[in-house]
Amino acid sequence: MKKIIAFTGSTNPDSIHEKLVQSIIKEFDNQAFDFIDLKSFDIPIYSQKIEAEGIPQAVKKLYQRFISADGFLIASPEHNGLPTALFKNTIDWLSRIDQRVFGEKPVLLLSTSPGSTGGKTQLQILENLIPRWGGHLIGLYSLGNFLENFDEENLTLKNPSEKIKLGKAIEALINDAPFNKKNNAMVVQEYFTAFQNGDVEGVINSFHSDCYIVSVKEEERPKEQLHGIYRTRKEAKQFVKNIHNLFNTKDFAIERIIAVEDNLVIANGTFSHEVKATGKLFNSTWVQYCTIVGEKIKEYRFYEDSAAFVEAFKH
Numbered sequence: 370m371k372k373i374i375a376f377t378g379s380t381n382p383d384s385i386h387e388k389l390v391q392s393i394i395k396e397f398d399n400q401a402f403d404f405i406d407l408k409s410f411d412i413p414i415y416s417q418k419i420e421a422e423g424i425p426q427a428v429k430k431l432y433q434r435f436i437s438a439d440g441f442l443i444a445s446p447e448h449n450g451l452p453t454a455l456f457k458n459t460i461d462w463l464s465r466i467d468q469r470v471f472g473e474k475p476v477l478l479l480s481t482s483p484g485s486t487g488g489k490t491q492l493q494i495l496e497n498l499i500p501r502w503g504g505h506l507i508g509l510y511s512l513g514n515f516l517e518n519f520d521e522e523n524l525t526l527k528n529p530s531e532k533i534k535l536g537k538a539i540e541a542l543i544n545d546a547p548f549n550k551k552n553n554a555m556v557v558q559e560y561f562t563a564f565q566n567g568d569v570e571g572v573i574n575s576f577h578s579d580c581y582i583v584s585v586k587e588e589e590r591p592k593e594q595l596h597g598i599y600r601t602r603k604e605a606k607q608f609v610k611n612i613h614n615l616f617n618t619k620d621f622a623i624e625r626i627i628a629v630e631d632n633l634v635i636a637n638g639t640f641s642h643e644v645k646a647t648g649k650l651f652n653s654t655w656v657q658y659c660t661i662v663g664e665k666i667k668e669y670r671f672y673e674d675s676a677a678f679v680e681a682f683k684h
């Protein structure tokens with residue numbers, strides 16, 4: 370029998386997140402869930418001074434519960450666009466025992482709010498952090514307009530379509546099967562779609578915040594030179610800018626996108642760029658290697674016909 374630890378990041382004694390979690394426990398096999406009331410652990414705000422005196426017993430006790438789990442159901446309220454202080458503090462303390470807090474186990478993130486957004490902003494932040502904390506993200510579920518969608522008296526979701534969505538998410542958690550994750554080839558396809566639509570923000574957002582981009586040559590480059598290495602999403606912006614500064618793209622065709630192994634996606638095709646400086650066409654085949662981490666392009670390598678590139682720039 371699987372044991373899934375369920376907790377909220379709320380300090381509210383009348384927490385709507387706790388109600389949502391309790392409704393899940395009631396609806397599903399309640400033997401599978403072990404509800405932890407984080408606030409009852411009374412863990413102090415992290416401080417090096419306290420840690421120097423020894424990690425508090427309450428943190429050690431919580432850690433023991435965590436390592437006994439097969440998965441985690443986390444319902445985190447959003448405070449000012451972020452997860453709550455209680456949630457963050459708990460992660461901070463646990464990470465002092467083991468940085469991979471969730472021990473390579475599945476994690477489902479939920480959030481709700483009385484407003485329409487349902488705490489989505491912080492879910493998007495947590496989405497990128499859960500893998501860093503050793504969690505295998507199963508998916509995200511957010512419920513907006515809690516008061517309209519939830520029957521507090523009977524602890525149940527009133528909205529039938531939300532009930533189905535949440536049910537699928539919980540089953541995916543129990544079966545350790547991601548339900549709303551993009552596959553790696555889709556991540557690359559979305560990158561190309563953004564590029565082809567001139568959606569610069571979409572292109573930049575396809576990259577991991579800590580990405581490594583090699584445009585033809587794996588060497589350092591002056592800022593405005595196209596070929597060379599770019600690091601981080603900030604420089605990815607420069608990469609896109611450099612392409613737009615040099616070329617008017619006449620055609621960009623994708624022949625195939627193949628997910629090769631665990632996180633590698635290879636694509637190839639052809640393009641025809643008009644060089645702005647000379648008016649000549651730069652026609653080339655291309656091949657692209659991407660490694661995907663957390664549904665983002667972490668490493669990106671793009672190769673094209675560099676001899677044709679030089680030719681097209683000659684006046």
Ligand SMILES: Cc1cc2nc3c(=O)[nH]c(=O)nc-3n(C[C@H](O)[C@H](O)[C@H](O)COP(=O)(O)O)c2cc1C
Pocket residue numbers: 377379380381383384385386387446447448449450451481482483484486487488489
């Ligand atoms: C300090 C504070 C900041 C908040 N910030 C946000 C926010 O950024 N976005 C949001 O959707 N709701 C925000 N809320 C409303 C919370 O979503 C709402 O209080 C929460 O869902 C209640 O959950 P709980 O009863 O489980 O604690 C905020 C509430 C507080 C008290």
